[in-house]
Amino acid sequence: MNTISKLTIAGVLSLGLFTAQSCVQDDDYATPPIECNLPSPNISLADLVSKVTAGSIKLDANKAIAEDLIVQAYVISSDETGNFFKTISLQDKVENPTTGIQIEIDGSNLYNSYPLGAQVQINLKGLIVANDRGVMKIGSVDPQYTVGRIPSAVMSTYMIKTCEAIQTIKPKVVSSLTDALKPENLNTLVTIEGVQFSDPDGDKTYGVSGATVNRVIVDKKGKETDLRNSGYATWYADVLPKKSGSITVVVSRYNSTYQVFIRDTKDVKFDQPRFDVGGGQNPGGGNNTEAANLLFKGADFNVWADFLSSINSFGLVKDTYATSGVGVGRDNTNALLLKGTPKANDYVFTTIVNNTIPATPKKITFYVKGTSGKSLSLNVYKSDKKYVVYNVGDLSNANVSLSPTDANQYTGKIDTKGEWVLVTLNIEGVDIQKTAGENIFALKVGKDEAYDLVIDNIKID
Known part of the structure; x- marks a missing residue:
């Protein structure tokens, strides 16, 4: 390929477009590689955004860039x-980017021409x-929009894939x-750790057919944002995962509202247990955080002595089936x-x-994981020293909210499918006991059926 020395930037770019489209990247090492002679970029993405923001770039009558910038x-x-x-x-770098931007193109199947990790040049x-x-x-000049879509027919006039090998974006x-x-x-790739879907049971799937919907993700401090999912995505009907973990997203914004x-x-x-959300639908600040809203001291079961000191004079059940579960709690801490x-009951x-x-x-909320042939029953004590009853009944891998009932019952079976399930006792309107030293909460089990349950984080809001 001849060296070009005295051409305008536009001329070099045109030649570059031709050679870029002639590039062959495959595993046939017998085919000699074709060099791609492209002009060097003359403005960084960070400088471009900065100058556009400051209004220091020369524009034409249509408010389009009037300078030969690449x-x-x-x-x-x-x-x-x-x-x-x-x-x-x-984004401007493979890793640790400083700036991202979005380009609007009136075309589909863009990944064929501009695959993930490709380096591109834009005139x-x-x-x-x-x-x-x-x-x-x-984007393009379009009187109807602030930024229009570049027609696909002329897209190669403006943006080309260079012959740099595809990169793995970090x-x-x-x-x-x-x-x-x-x-x-904004418009960079970010992995967010320690998040989960706020309501996977209610939302059920990533999307709905033919429409774009939001699925809320939340972190351990209760911060939320919308995950935007198209009803035309190939995976819109996939079931939302109920666990927590990390998610890799392109960060965006609509006016002042962030979305991903x-x-x-x-x-x-999402391959980790669900966590407690500080100030969100689930109370508390995480299992391994001493939360202010524990129902009683040791209600996270991390310090067994604190839990035992919170039990009334009858003590822990004399049978040996109730013990400290070291390392089996949420976030691999301790539990009951x-x-x-x-x-006996x-x-x-x-x-x-x-x-x-x-x-x-x-x-009052707590988490349960495991199986049992009979269910659980809970007593919440009132200021008159009487109590109201909550029966868990059948419990699978879906969160439940319970209202008071008449008497303790242990009917129903528990099988959470290996997941942590949040049980909520509705105590609104209950004149709950507040006098120090008086009974406030009891856990009961049914007789003659095997229990293999872990219970953690008993909290009040």
């Missing part, structure tokens, strides 16, 4: 599964670069939604282990008031 970036989104539509997100002259509803975008890893949802992360997108359900790795066959324990009780509490 920017280079990496593809981090894909429309292969249908969750991205006529748009590509780009910006004649294109619009502007902030559109909170996100910096590149997401930025953060431990909370607060750290993820920042301006510097996945490329595929492979970006969702019920393993064996009770010989036992009070496993009754605890006393030794923690602060809210003035007008609405619910």
Whole structure:
């Protein structure tokens, strides 16, 4: 290939387009590689965004870029599964990016020309670069929109894939939604650890046919954001995972509201137990955090002595099936282990008031995991020293909310399918006991059936 020395940038770009389209990348090493002579980029993505924001780039009468500017970036989104539509997100580096941007293209199956991890060059002259509803975008001149879509027929005039080998994009890893949802992360790839779907039982699937919907994800501090899922995505009908873990997303925003997108359900790795959400639908700040709203001291069972000190004078059930479950609790901490066959309808324990009780509490919650041939029954004591009863009944791998009933019953079986299930006792309107030293809560089991349950995090809100 002849060396070109005295051509305009536009001329070099045109030649570059031809050679880029002639590039062959395969495993046939007998075929000599074709060199791609492309002009060097003359503006970084960070500088482009900065100058557009400051209004310091020369524009033409249509407010399009009037300078011969070339920017280079990496593809981090894909429309292969249908969750991205006529748009590509780009970031400036393979890892530790400083800037991201979105380019609007009126075409489909864009992943064939611009696959994930591809390096691309964009000739910006004649294109619009502007902030559109909170996100910096590149697109065409269209009087109807702030940033229009570049017609697919002329797309190769502006953006080409370079002959650099496809790169593996390394997401930025953060431990909370607060750290993820920042301006510097817009249109970049971010892995957020310690999150879960807020209501997988209610939402059921990632999406619904033919419409884009939100599925709320939440972190351990109660921070939430919307995961946007298209009803045209190939995986829209997949069942939402009920566990927690990490999710890799492209961070976006609509006006001032952040939202995130996945490329595929492979970006969702929820393989850990669900956690307690601080201030969210589940109370508390995580199992290994000493929460202010534990119903009694030791109600997280992390310190067995604290739990035993909270039991009334009758003590823990004399049979040996109720023990400290070391390392079997949520987040691999400790819990109450019920393993064996009770010989009577036992009070496993009754605890006393030794923690602060809210003035007008609405619910008591705890987590259960495992199996049993009979169910659980709970007593919540009132200020008159009488109690109201809550019977768990049949319990599978879905969270349950219980109202008071007349008498203790142990009918029903428990099988949570290896998952932690949240049990909520509705105590709104119950004049709950608040006097220190008086009984407040009891756990009961049925006789002559095997129990293999783990119970953790008994809290009040």
